[in-house]
Amino acid sequence: MTSGKIATCALLTTVAMVLSYVEAMMPIPFPVPGMKLGLANLAIILVLYLYSWREALLVSVVRILLSGFLFGNVMSIAFSLAGGFLSLLLMALIKKTKWLPMMGISMIGGVTHNLGQLIVAMIVLQTTKIGYYFAALMVTGAITGLLIGLLGSAIYERLKKVAVK
Secondary structure (H helix, E strand, C coil): CCHHHHHHHHHHHHHHHHHHHHHHHCCCCCCCCCCCCCCCHHHHHHHHHHCCHHHHHHHHHHHHHHHHHHHCCHHHHHHHHHHHHHHHHHHHHHHHHCCCCHHHHHHHHHHHHHHHHHHHHHHHHCCCHHHHHHHHHHHHHHHHHHHHHHHHHHHHHHHCCCCCC
């Protein structure tokens, strides 16, 4: 990895941390417990598009660990890692096919992030009964993913001209 790419990834990790902090400090009352906008995922999708899944994975893991230790706990880290890994895996695979624009890929990321967290919750609580949340989480993940994708598309068009490859 070049020093310019390292610097860009570090900057986007910092952006993700700031967005995580802002989101932690300004909880929005959603009807689904634990739901957030996922603003930090903006940085992840930008890294995925600017570079590759490897750099996006690195930024995601660093952001999750730092945010978890600063603003959360061990369980929030476990939930975020599960959601982050699953969403990044699917976003990277679908991006490679070029079937969908960034907005669609971000929507899939939002839904699968929620699915990953729900799977961890079912394992921790040892019940599948909370699976009924998935319908609501699917809708909210798609909506927040769409918003992140719209914002990400606009920012990406500007960043791709100046980002170090």
